[in-house]
């Protein structure tokens with residue numbers, strides 16, 4: 561196969577940041593994706609519908625002329641998110657989900673939830689209104705090993721949450737383990753998951769063998785090979801519960817190449833090519849379209865995109881770095897590696 565044409569994909573988990581950083585990265589996503597669920601972990605976080613509306617306007621204003629890209633906004637859940645904020649969010653038509661960050665779990669999560677019991681009324685309102693809860697699924701307990709934090713989250717948080725709110729629509733974001741893939745596959749239809757390209761392509765050796773490679777450090781952290789295999793099987797299974805969410809998470813080069821480097825992989829510039837590489841390795845390119853372009857829209861109850869995009873088989877050496885903020889650069893995931901696929905801009 562020398563080219564693949566598929567329905568224009570959507571990105572169901574994307575960090576665009578704000579200001580100058582956003583201006584540097586938004587075009588990369590808008591080029592490939594029709595829509596994207598925009599993560600609310602700004603500083604300060606997007607906790608109100610009013611803030612989400614203003615952020616959406618800034619995104620639209622930062623788009624290159626002629627771009628056809630719909631930012632789908634989210635709210636950042638806190639211990640004190642009121643029920644009427646959930647109702648306002650739903651009524652706005654612009655906010656499509658609420659994001660749960662356990663406090664301290666990841667980048668810019670300091671204002672996150674300390675105990676889900678504080679959010680019970682807000683979550684009940686979401687279940688009633690059909691507004692999905694997007695979950696960064698890792699516990700933060702000091703005594704839980706970083707490689708076990710997702711699996712422990714399923715037992716301690718996810719299962720009790722769904723027992724208490726069985727109708728709640730939940731997206732288990734950026735899953736990284738066989739445990740999470742199995743849990744989602746066995747759950748009812750209101751539970752789905754996003755999977756990143758980097759978790760489909762790499763295990764933790766990529767980050768740690770032969771030197772520490774900070775551009776492969778993200779959260780949840782890359783796991784061992786058997787988990788990667790389980791994610792690849794889930795993504796290529798044809799199950800509508802698994803769909804594309806890049807978790808493209810830009811950080812300046814200096815903030816990654818540091819004694820205490822930030823978590824996050826910048827994958828937007830080659831998002832679809834990276835997914836195509838993973839699907840091709842699994843011999844499942846024909847399943848890419850469902851995963852990338854159909855199942856997410858179906859889960860969110862939105863129409864599928866109607867235009868198409870094309871990937872052509874052509875060697876593409878990824879740039880070593882790209883311009884970012886204040887004269888700094890940003891290193892895309894797999895920088896310097898040559899991919900076999902290249903996104904063709906629609907003419």
Ligand SMILES: NC(=O)N[C@@H](CC(=O)O)C(=O)O
Pocket residue numbers: 575601666667668696777778779780807809810823824825
């Ligand atoms: N994935 C990451 O490693 N980082 C994300 C936050 C997140 O999605 O957890 C970021 O905002 O940088």
Ligand SMILES: [Zn+2]
Pocket residue numbers: 666696733734779780
């Ligand atoms: Zn996360």
Ligand SMILES: [Zn+2]
Pocket residue numbers: 573575599807809
């Ligand atoms: Zn993320």
